[in-house]
Amino acid sequence: MVLTIIIMAILIVFVFSLILVSYNLYASQNKNLASSRNSEAVNTLSMAIKGELTDENADTNSSLWKYLRTNVAYTPEQSDYTGFDGWKDWPYFDASGSDANHSEEKAFRYFTLENNPHIEGMPADVTVCMYWTLPLESDGVTEISEKTLFDRLSGDGNPKGVRLHVVIKAETGGQIYETEDVYRLTAKNTNTPEDIINVNKLFKNDSSYDVCEHYPNNLSEATPTVDLTEKWTWKYEGRK
Amino acid sequence: MEVRRKKVILHNRINHKGSTMVETLVSFVVLFIVLAALYNIVVFSSELYLRSVDTSRLQQKFYREIYKKDDKLDTSFITKTRYIKGFGGKFSDGTNTYEHAALTLTIVDDGTLPAGMEKSEIYLNNTEVTSYVCTEDNNGNGIAPKVVNFTFEK
Numbered sequence: 534m535v536l537t538i539i540i541m542a543i544l545i546v547f548v549f550s551l552i553l554v555s556y557n558l559y560a561s562q563n564k565n566l567a568s569s570r571n572s573e574a575v576n577t578l579s580m581a582i583k584g585e586l587t588d589e590n591a592d593t594n595s596s597l598w599k600y601l602r603t604n605v606a607y608t609p610e611q612s613d614y615t616g617f618d619g620w621k622d623w624p625y626f627d628a629s630g631s632d633a634n635h636s637e638e639k640a641f642r643y644f645t646l647e648n649n650p651h652i653e654g655m656p657a658d659v660t661v662c663m664y665w666t667l668p669l670e671s672d673g674v675t676e677i678s679e680k681t682l683f684d685r686l687s688g689d690g691n692p693k694g695v696r697l698h699v700v701i702k703a704e705t706g707g708q709i710y711e712t713e714d715v716y717r718l719t720a721k722n723t724n725t726p727e728d729i730i731n732v733n734k735l736f737k738n739d740s741s742y743d744v745c746e747h748y749p750n751n752l753s754e755a756t757p758t759v760d761l762t763e764k765w766t767w768k769y770e771g772r773k
Numbered sequence: 774m775e776v777r778r779k780k781v782i783l784h785n786r787i788n789h790k791g792s793t794m795v796e797t798l799v800s801f802v803v804l805f806i807v808l809a810a811l812y813n814i815v816v817f818s819s820e821l822y823l824r825s826v827d828t829s830r831l832q833q834k835f836y837r838e839i840y841k842k843d844d845k846l847d848t849s850f851i852t853k854t855r856y857i858k859g860f861g862g863k864f865s866d867g868t869n870t871y872e873h874a875a876l877t878l879t880i881v882d883d884g885t886l887p888a889g890m891e892k893s894e895i896y897l898n899n900t901e902v903t904s905y906v907c908t909e910d911n912n913g914n915g916i917a918p919k920v921v922n923f924t925f926e927k
Contacts, residue, residue: 541807544811545811548811548814548815548818549814551814551815551818552814552817552818552821554818555817555818555819555821555822555825556818556821558821558822558825559821559822559824559825559828561825562824562825562828562829562832563828563916565829565832566828566832566916566918569832569836569918569920570918570919570920573920573921573922574920574921574922574923577921577922577923577924578900578923580923580924580925581897581899581900581923581924581925582897582900583925584899584900584925585897585898585899585900585925588899588925588927590927594898594899594927595898595899596895596896596897596898597878597895597897597898600895642880643880643881643883644878644879644880644881644895645878645879645881646876646877646878647876647877647878647879647894648874648875648876648877648902649860649874649875650872650874652854652856652874652902652904652921653854653904653906653919653921654904654905654906654919654920654921655902655904655921656921660881661878
């Protein structure tokens with residue numbers, strides 16, 4: 534009797550071990566599929582956004598570029614230094630954590646990638662997080678503050694070194710893949726204001742794409758208060 | 774002495790009683806059920822293993838294929854759909870059929886945004902998507918891979 538129970542117990546343990554191993558193999562294969570799907574989407578989206586930001590004609594045909602142009606380092610008091618109190622709307626990110634106004638909570642802007650119509654193969658959830666940081670000391674900016682950066686951004690016409698971080702994350706089937714790209718801002722003074730107000734025919738196939746919102750200024754309505762004599766370009770610095 | 778002799782006789786009677794036919798049959802039925810369950814588990818495990826091997830094989834084949842040019846793409850097991858930026862549904866250029874798709878980055882209102890910013894959305898004006906879906910499903914035993922590729926198009 535005892536011998537029978539022992540044999541049965543060994544058999545059952547063996548069989549359940551077998552099913553456990555097989556299931557783990559199967560589950561890991563499915564995770565692998567989801568992971569590949571995420572990485573493919575994130576890496577190619579990263580390249581597409583790089584194109585949107587660094588293309589030579591981005592200032593005229595990219596809504597994302599225009600959005601950043603009118604939001605990053607934007608200040609309502611740009612024409613009047615008196616009363617300057619920093620970038621209220623989209624503050625820069627300070628990784629030291631010493632300033633609550635420049636914490637992750639205040640400085641990170643999250644976006645979800647939405648598509649119309651539904652596209653087969655799209656990861657379940659794609660989010661893009663963007664934040665910007667002040668120049669580094671290695672950029673030649675010794676005194677880093679909002680006020681001095683503001684002066685320099687509208688001043689001598691050298692590259693300023695503001696960094697834009699774009700974090701792309703995709704999630705499917707419990708698997709997450711994430712990348713972070715860094716772009717460096719070059720701002721040069723020109724006498725000619727950039728013609729970014731006219732948002733015409735951003736999409737070649739449908740005029741309904743003309744309208745795009747650029748907080749705090751909808752460029753199709755009002756003259757933005759940003760300094761349009763600065764020629765902005767984003768240079769891709771690589772992955773963080 | 775007499776008592777001891779009776780006990781021995783009783784003991785011998787018990788030992789020689791044996792099992793009834795019903796008990797034997799029930800024992801065999803129970804044994805059969807247990808063995809059948811174990812057999813099914815082994816078969817199921819084997820199927821899971823084969824599925825994972827098939828999925829892996831199909832995944833490799835799929836990812837080898839999607840990077841090929843259109844004229845070399847094996848459409849016998851992959852459906853490729855290219856989505857052109859913009860609205861308007863499906864259209865054809867005479868040779869291929871395309872669909873329109875609008876991609877937007879829509880801001881997430883996490884409670885820290887300034888007032889009036891909740892609806893901000895940014896069109897990715899120059900970004901297009903291509904979808905690849907594997908139509909081979911290993912006779913219903915595997916999960917078909919599918920993936921999207923974003924491309925920057927001026």
